[in-house]
Amino acid sequence: MKQFLLKMWSHCVRLTARWPSIASIAPFIPVVAAWWIVTELQIFPRVFLPGPAEVVRSFGSLVYMGILPAYLQDSIVRLAVGAFWGVALGIPLGILVGLNQRARTALWPLLLFFQAIGDIAWLPILVIWFGYGLTTITVVIVYTVIFPVVLNTVLGVRSIPITLHRAAQSLGASRIRMLWEVVLPGALPNIVTGLRNGLGYGWRALIATEIIVGTSGIGFLMFDPRRSGSVVEILLGMIILGILWYIVDSWILAPIERATGQRWGLVTR
Amino acid sequence: MKDLTIRNLSKTYFDPYVGTNVTAVHDVSLKVEQGEFVCIVGPSGCGKTTILNMIAGFIPHTGGEILVGGRPVKGPGPDRGVVFQSFALFPWRTVLENVAFGPKMRGVRKVEREKIAHEYLALAKLTEAAGRYPAELSGGMQQRVGVVRALANEPDVLLMDEPFASVDAQTRMTLQEELTRIWQEKRPTVIFITHDVAEAVFLANRVVALSKGRVLDDIAVDLPRPRSWDALNDDARFKELSGRVLQLVRSA
Ligand SMILES: Nc1ncnc2c1ncn2[C@@H]1O[C@H](COP(=O)(O)OP(=O)(O)O)[C@@H](O)[C@H]1O
Ligand SMILES: [Mg+2]
Numbered sequence: 462m463k464q465f466l467l468k469m470w471s472h473c474v475r476l477t478a479r480w481p482s483i484a485s486i487a488p489f490i491p492v493v494a495a496w497w498i499v500t501e502l503q504i505f506p507r508v509f510l511p512g513p514a515e516v517v518r519s520f521g522s523l524v525y526m527g528i529l530p531a532y533l534q535d536s537i538v539r540l541a542v543g544a545f546w547g548v549a550l551g552i553p554l555g556i557l558v559g560l561n562q563r564a565r566t567a568l569w570p571l572l573l574f575f576q577a578i579g580d581i582a583w584l585p586i587l588v589i590w591f592g593y594g595l596t597t598i599t600v601v602i603v604y605t606v607i608f609p610v611v612l613n614t615v616l617g618v619r620s621i622p623i624t625l626h627r628a629a630q631s632l633g634a635s636r637i638r639m640l641w642e643v644v645l646p647g648a649l650p651n652i653v654t655g656l657r658n659g660l661g662y663g664w665r666a667l668i669a670t671e672i673i674v675g676t677s678g679i680g681f682l683m684f685d686p687r688r689s690g691s692v693v694e695i696l697l698g699m700i701i702l703g704i705l706w707y708i709v710d711s712w713i714l715a716p717i718e719r720a721t722g723q724r725w726g727l728v729t730r
Numbered sequence: 731m732k733d734l735t736i737r738n739l740s741k742t743y744f745d746p747y748v749g750t751n752v753t754a755v756h757d758v759s760l761k762v763e764q765g766e767f768v769c770i771v772g773p774s775g776c777g778k779t780t781i782l783n784m785i786a787g788f789i790p791h792t793g794g795e796i797l798v799g800g801r802p803v804k805g806p807g808p809d810r811g812v813v814f815q816s817f818a819l820f821p822w823r824t825v826l827e828n829v830a831f832g833p834k835m836r837g838v839r840k841v842e843r844e845k846i847a848h849e850y851l852a853l854a855k856l857t858e859a860a861g862r863y864p865a866e867l868s869g870g871m872q873q874r875v876g877v878v879r880a881l882a883n884e885p886d887v888l889l890m891d892e893p894f895a896s897v898d899a900q901t902r903m904t905l906q907e908e909l910t911r912i913w914q915e916k917r918p919t920v921i922f923i924t925h926d927v928a929e930a931v932f933l934a935n936r937v938v939a940l941s942k943g944r945v946l947d948d949i950a951v952d953l954p955r956p957r958s959w960d961a962l963n964d965d966a967r968f969k970e971l972s973g974r975v976l977q978l979v980r981s982a
Contacts, residue, residue, distance in 0.1 A: 633808030726865020
């Protein structure tokens with residue numbers, strides 16, 4: 462028996478070494494198995510906790526009806542638009558505050574104040590101003606993404622050693638070129654950290670906003686079925702959230718980090 | 731390359747904690763001819779970095795004047811190349827791109843500036859490292875890059891602030907020998923700052939001894955070139971000059 466288990470284990474290790482994607486799936490196998498066992502044993506009534514098979518079936522039918530792809534697209538586009546504006550506004554603002562003492566004195570207290578209010582806290586007033594629509598959702602996401610980006614950009618700009626500024630100036634760099642050649646790359650590892658945090662918060666804010674003001678999207682998918690008491694779709698939505706974040710992290714954020722800070726030796730591997 | 735004139739240079743810092751003024755540099759005058767290699771030597775805290783930072787234009791001076799080729803210094807500029815103790819290479823640029831940085835800022839085309847960079851990298855025996863990032867190099871190699879990055883921009887004056895202080899002793903000796911070789915080949919005007927008397931005498935045409943922000947004396951070094959530690963370690967003239975400078979620095 463022990464021999465058999467060991468053999469299985471070594472088999473698994475070799476398999477995951479060859480296909481790293483299996484290694485990232487493997488940890489979920491026991492979780493799904495436990496879920497399946499719990500539902501098969503009928504510890505909870507089936508209507509409260511459906512099993513994996515029912516969720517997969519629901520996934521199939523929602524994809525077949527075209528609802529899931531459409532909702533998924535809506536959520537991702539909203540996040541992308543919000544993240545784009547959050548970054549497009551956040552990085553320049555962070556650089557300004559990081560480089561300029563006067564801007565820092567003027568803006569830092571405001572940044573801290575508004576950061577504390579939090580994204581969802583704006584929803585009631587945004588709904589009154591902009592109604593139940595894309596504008597409200599976008600504003601919330603931009604608001605959520607922008608603070609981590611700004612604060613981390615400021616941190617990054619301030620952490621650049623003064624000798625790098627001096628070296629560039631002594632090699633003939635103008636003030637404008639310093640931005641591109643020294644300030645931006647020097648702050649980039651921190652900016653990526655800010656983006657990672659911002660997207661994480663933004664994703665959560667998006668789901669919460671869709672639950673409250675949405676007419677489509679993954680958050681809406683999870684909240685809409687509550688009337689019919691269909692737990693299957695809520696579970697499906699939760700699983701999709703996890704998978705999507707996993708994809709964003711491992712296919713977008715991690716590669717950026719590897720290509721910047723790690724390669725440059727600015728952060729330890 | 732042009733000459734450098736310093737007249738009655740002084741610097742007074744305001745210390746905000748104590749609330750008083752501290753004069754780090756008193757009335758320093760110095761003339762460095764084109765193609766000369768001058769070492770400024772003195773104990774730590776005597777004002778060496780302050781002098782170099784004023785020449786580089788990183789900090790303003792509070793008295794006197796600094797002229798490069800007859801023109802007064804106002805802020806940093808490509809006419810004065812700087813080599814830093816902490817190397818200060820751009821971590822996000824490869825070795826080649828670091829060395830090509832100065833020419834790039836001058837608007838030299840990519841093909842041309844990479845040719846220049848390769849030339850200088852060969853001079854410092856760094857051809858192999860061209861495609862690597864600074865973090866992947868040893869300290870000694872990083873500072874070789876620092877030196878040729880400054881040289882590749884062909885400054886009028888090369889300013890070096892204890893550039894070899896943070897590498898190990900053996901590597902330091904190699905770097906010193908290489909620096910004298912490169913200097914002989916390119917003949918830049920160099921101001922080299924160090925607290926190490928032997929290093930100063932080994933490298934320089936002229937050693938300026940500094941103490942408490944004042945110039946004590948100016949000693950010509952007439953040792954033949956090319957210089958190597960093997961030859962100079964037991965050289966009587968080298969020992970005599972080092973002894974004189976050491977005595978001067980310690981007496982003050
Ligand atoms: N930014 C500063 N503010 C106040 N005092 C300073 C500052 N920089 C240097 N000093 C003082 O000036 C003196 C000379 O410093 P420095 O030029 O760094 O000496 P060295 O490079 O020879 O070790 C020291 O007494 C130091 O404390
Ligand atoms: Mg110093």
